[in-house]
Amino acid sequence: MVSTAKDRLITIFLHLMLWGLLVMVLMMFPPLASAGHSLPREFWIKQSVHIALMIVAFYFNAGVLVPRLLVRGKTALFILTLLVVSLLSSFLLARIDIWLNVGEHMATIFGRKRFASPYMDHFGFITMLMILGISTSITMVRRWSNDAQLRSEFESQRTIAELSFLKAQIHPHFFFNTLNSIYALTYVNVETSRQVLHKLSRMMRYLLYETEQNTTLLSKELAFITDYIEIMKLRLNSHTTVNFTMPIKVEEMTIAPMLLLPFVENAFKHGVDDIHPSTISIDIEQVKNGVELEIRNTLINHVSSDSTPELGGKGIGMTNTRRRLDLLYAGRHSLNIQRDEIKKEYCLRLRLMLT
Numbered sequence: 001m002v003s004t005a006k007d008r009l010i011t012i013f014l015h016l017m018l019w020g021l022l023v024m025v026l027m028m029f030p031p032l033a034s035a036g037h038s039l040p041r042e043f044w045i046k047q048s049v050h051i052a053l054m055i056v057a058f059y060f061n062a063g064v065l066v067p068r069l070l071v072r073g074k075t076a077l078f079i080l081t082l083l084v085v086s087l088l089s090s091f092l093l094a095r096i097d098i099w100l101n102v103g104e105h106m107a108t109i110f111g112r113k114r115f116a117s118p119y120m121d122h123f124g125f126i127t128m129l130m131i132l133g134i135s136t137s138i139t140m141v142r143r144w145s146n147d148a149q150l151r152s153e154f155e156s157q158r159t160i161a162e163l164s165f166l167k168a169q170i171h172p173h174f175f176f177n178t179l180n181s182i183y184a185l186t187y188v189n190v191e192t193s194r195q196v197l198h199k200l201s202r203m204m205r206y207l208l209y210e211t212e213q214n215t216t217l218l219s220k221e222l223a224f225i226t227d228y229i230e231i232m233k234l235r236l237n238s239h240t241t242v243n244f245t246m247p248i249k250v251e252e253m254t255i256a257p258m259l260l261l262p263f264v265e266n267a268f269k270h271g272v273d274d275i276h277p278s279t280i281s282i283d284i285e286q287v288k289n290g291v292e293l294e295i296r297n298t299l300i301n302h303v304s305s306d307s308t309p310e311l312g313g314k315g316i317g318m319t320n321t322r323r324r325l326d327l328l329y330a331g332r333h334s335l336n337i338q339r340d341e342i343k344k345e346y347c348l349r350l351r352l353m354l355t
Contacts, residue, residue: 090125271297
């Protein structure tokens with residue numbers, strides 16, 4: 001994840017606040033605690049070294065120890081290293097205390113000699129552990145946040161790529177069936193086949209310009225479906241009846257392109273019989289905040305439930321459309337498909353919340 005200039009400025013500001021607060025505690029509290037006494041110059045030198053050691057330890061831990069030890073699962077070695085760093089800094093502060101005779105100067109000012117270990121500065125040890133703990137916490141929280149954002153970005157890109165792949169599969173599938181229909185029609189009526197080709201060119205224009213976007217207007221999607229149904233009706237025999245209703249006036253909403261077509265296409269693919277009467281009913285209704293699609297088609301005896309995509313078969317169009325619904329309208333759609341053996345029909349109901 002590439003951090004922006006604003007993020008870097010915020011990070012710098014927070015670090016400056018942290019160190020500013022620490023400096024105030026170490027540099028301003030002692031004078032307040034020793035009101036009426038002037039602290040020696042040697043004391044301030046030691047405090048300055050103490051602050052410098054904490055700054056170095058803070059960023060060394062954040063930049064080296066956490067990523068190379070803690071993140072890689074070497075927790076025991078990480079904890080041991082923090083203890084060693086704290087002990088070394090404590091030992092160094094104790095030696096500085098002796099070299100500068102800070103204890104003697106403080107005894108002269110306050111009239112009593114304080115006990116100081118020549119090998120360990122207990123206050124320095126505690127504060128160093130505290131700084132290393134803060135450094136570890138901040139570094140891990142930032143790492144977890146970055147990882148979460150990267151996972152979110154990766155999931156988003158994966159979803160976009162998957163949707164593009166699904167749409168790319170739907171388009172050839174649709175054209176394969178439609179061109180077969182036009183090919184069959186050329187043997188019957190050349191003039192009608194020309195009209196159908198004109199409708200198909202209009203549909204191709206829709207595919208070229210609308211499906212490149214994530215959404216399209218509902219009116220355009222319905223016009224596309226209308227053209228498709230008109231094409232399919234021209235090649236049907238006299239045994240098949242098609243009933244199609246749609247809103248007379250469409251209130252514009254946005255919808256994912258080519259989302260409704262596979263359901264309509266599936267009815268024509270599995271609801272037409274060359275010998276026995278069959279009916280395909282397609283009803284599209286615009287409701288508040290969305291659209292409802294109901295499709296009924298005659299149950300053809302020679303079509304088994306295993307071969308019908310809407311019942312969980314292997315049809316690529318329906319399978320991909322289900323996946324697109326799950327990706328684009330998760331929690332905003334309901335799909336109910338029933339096979340009624342008594343009425344001898346399939347019934348599909350889809351409700352989409354578009355706004």
